[in-house]
Amino acid sequence: MNALTQRLSGPIRILLVVVMLAWTLVPVVWMVLSSFKPDAAITASPPSILFTPTLEHYRALFSGGNNLWHNVVNSLIVAGVSTVIAVALGTMAGYGLSRIQIRGKNHLAFWIISVRMAPIAAVIVPLYLMFRYLHLLGSHTGLIVAYLSFNLPFAIWLMTAFFNDLPRDIEEAATVDGASKWQVFWHVGLPLMKPGIATTTILCFIFAWNDYAFATTFAGPETQTIPIAAAQLLTQTGIDWGKLLAIGTVVVCPMAIFGLLVKRWLVTGLTLGAVK
């Protein structure tokens, strides 16, 4: 196929790009489009392209007794707090780890990456028992701790990789000028780390915001996040597709925008610093 893209350039290459974009975007576009359709048009067969757009599904989401504001707020609290803790501690640790010289650094690295990569289904089991014992089931705290189990190692690891790439000369010059190590970190290292911190923050937030497995197990009626609200609508008989598609749009759009904001550093972030 790629032999063709080079040789038969022009129209065929354009066709392949169109096919690739269709494969990628049709489900998303169809979801967003359908969220503005009246109910009858959503489940019409054959699928209808022409319809009178309506905002009723979005109105149903954010008004009335069954509104989703509290789900949005819960998602913001648990994703936000776990991200702030992970990034703050991870930035400090990343700086320390990238500058320190100790034996066994590889073991440390292996431990950190193993925690990040532990299968969620496996982690849920002991956490469930611990949270039950500590009465953290159904609380924001429980979910925040659960999200830290993957976001903290991720942030430590990624910030270490970002700090490793920072040239040392400026820091050394500051040290020679008599700055303390903290001053060097705070006034020299940190300001140069803005892209790294932004990338880590956004990725941590997306991971937590998108979580389903932890939230469905640990959240109570008061702490349900939006993905849980979506999943619950899906398992009801007589699915309210209009509302669901509107939720989907609300969940997806901000994350896609956040993600693309740090596109330049995405490959570093998502490969945990293995690819620059």
Added chain:
Amino acid sequence: MTGRAQKPRQGFELAMMSPALILLAAISFIPLFTMIWMSLTEVELIGGLSFSFIGLDNWARLFTDPGVRSSWILTIIYFVAVVGVEMILGTAMALLIHSLIRARNVVLSLVLIPMFIAPVIVGLLGRFMLDSSFGLYSWLLAEVGLYDGNILGTVGTAMAAVVGLNVWEWSPLIALIVLAGLASVPGDILEAAEVDGASYHHKLFYIILPSIVPILLVALLIRSMDAIRFFAIIFITTNGGPADSTKIIPIRLYDIAFRFFDLGYAAAVGLTMLVFSIVIANLFIQVLKRRGEAL
């Protein structure tokens, strides 16, 4: 590794590291030891938590349970299909995007969008697009005469569909990684080959692919670690069905733990999953070390 001798006093670095590492130790070792302990007991939830020590019973069961064995076989099929198709499709996408001169950035941005979508919503999209009465893709497949049954409700097509949804979400990541690798393919060698009249096929298989092998390996390991880490897509679309045909090991584990509340046994199954991910994490570290990148 900085390779430069530093001052012997590293109190500051240690102080910077300790809050994060102490917290990480707490949220990794406590659950790990809890889990090992659970796997040796029968956990009773009713009337307060209680554990009765049963030795290796859960572990013995693990190796004789036909359900767990069939789940592992399904997991292998699922894993090979997901990661294999993603690698091929992702690499193809990267080569295509790389060959673009105009609009490369816009196309790449659009292609990346599925990665940011919550697995629950990917599952929702699967249910919506493949619904047998009004799904756009079901309708298209029926119109062209390929398939007109209930995709998510039939053994075989259900597995294909959940693999497809994962491939849809994560091929862009492979494309993004490979694209970074393609930027480092030596241009002068390519030009020399061109002058010698090498075909694109030739260049692809003898110059381009060999020079991105290390990065393909990174992509493979990254996806291998995540492929069975997340299970929400299957949870939402088929929940393991029909007839257990998509019940890969994380779904089975979740069932054992939270449908049958057999938490001791679930812990044993979870530990075997953990071994798998630790092996892959170890390979990842080895690759990084060879590239001189580890911490």
